[in-house]
Amino acid sequence: MDDVRKQLRDAAAEHRPDRERMLARVERGRERDAVDFVAARRGRPPRPAPWLRVAGATAAVAGVLALGGYAVASVVQAEEPPPSTVGTPPPAPDSSSAPSPSAPAPDGQNAGPSSPAxxxxxxxxxxxxxxxxxxxxxxxxxxxxxxxxxxxxxxxxxxxxxxxxxxxxxxxxxxxxxxxxxxxxxxxxxxxxxxxxxxxxxxxxxxxxxxxxxxxxxxxxxxxxxxxxxxxxxxxxxxxxxxxxxxxxxxxx
Structure with missing residues (x-):
């Protein structure tokens, strides 16, 4: 069992994507689409291409991710306070309309009886x-x-x-x-x-x-x-x- 695992790890480490082969597979898929188009015009239902199924699944996943991102953004935006009310100090009072302090009472006014000397x-x-x-x-x-x-x-x-x-x-x-x-x-x-x-x-x-x-x-x-x-x-x-x-x-x- 250990030998099998080692061989699999070695094979995975040595694997390199074959770009030319991938492009050839995409080209064959396009040719198959053309054949299906002709067959559809003759009344036969086209066969779904493997690469089209993969592309559709990818688009669906992207749509789910986009929808989830929109929902998260909406929640974050709802939690932020309105920019027009953050850090806005109240207006300073108009000193020209403030009441002036009353004059102090004369010395000794309340110190004792007010009878004359x-x-x-x-x-x-x-x-x-x-x-x-x-x-x-x-x-x-x-x-x-x-x-x-x-x-x-x-x-x-x-x-x-x-x-x-x-x-x-x-x-x-x-x-x-x-x-x-x-x-x-x-x-x-x-x-x-x-x-x-x-x-x-x-x-x-x-x-x-x-x-x-x-x-x-x-x-x-x-x-x-x-x-x-x-x-x-x-x-x-x-x-x-x-x-x-x-x-x-x-x-x-």
Missing amino acids: EHAEGIQDGYLWSDGSVDPQSNDFWAQSTLTFKTGKPLTALTVELRVAQTGGVADTGNWRSLPADDFTVSVGERGGELVYRWTLKAGRSVPAGEHVFAGQYNHAEGGRDAGDDTYAAQATASGQKASVRGDFARTS
């Missing part, structure tokens, strides 16, 4: 004007007393004093000024039943002409506090000329 009548002495008020953000436990000064001349000396009557639970929580902190010496303490804030301009420093603010902050007993007994005073010097003001705060009815 409690002012006493302003006091003036020459170039120096003053006013005392309780800040409207004060509440039932905490308050700020604000002193406003206006000077028509630069000041070379200034001492400001705020006295808060001890109405119960009054205790310092801080102070500030609109002028530079390093330009003043500040002291806070209780004296004679009052909480006293004092700001003194340091030697060699000056206060420019304009409006300036000093404020003292403090806790107090629960409830609305009456600032009618609170007072303030200021002494200033400008171009060698002295001025002094003294005032109080509006009493709460």
Whole structure:
């Protein structure tokens, strides 16, 4: 059996197609077609040629392959997304029609009650004007007393004093000024039943002409506090000329 297989493999390896013989077979097939054509005209049915049967089978196989290829192409095409919608970004919004942002609310608009500050009548002495008020953000436990000064001349000396009557639970929580902190010496303490804030301009420093603010902050007993007994005073010097003001705060009815 092994010898037979070897002989068959050798024969297959040595086989070479005979082109001349194949062409001769095709030519004989054509001559047979001519004979069949004459026989058909004489009333005899032609004999199907072997090469024609092979060609027909080949055409049938090609048709099946073509049909299968068309079906595969149709499936692939159906799975592809439409080219008009692939990678198309949405149009950018028109900035000219976008609503403009609203303006920010003023500082402190929602920081506390909107009641007006409690002012006493302003006091003036020459170039120096003053006013005392309780800040409207004060509440039932905490308050700020604000002193406003206006000077028509630069000041070379200034001492400001705020006295808060001890109405119960009054205790310092801080102070500030609109002028530079390093330009003043500040002291806070209780004296004679009052909480006293004092700001003194340091030697060699000056206060420019304009409006300036000093404020003292403090806790107090629960409830609305009456600032009618609170007072303030200021002494200033400008171009060698002295001025002094003294005032109080509006009493709460």
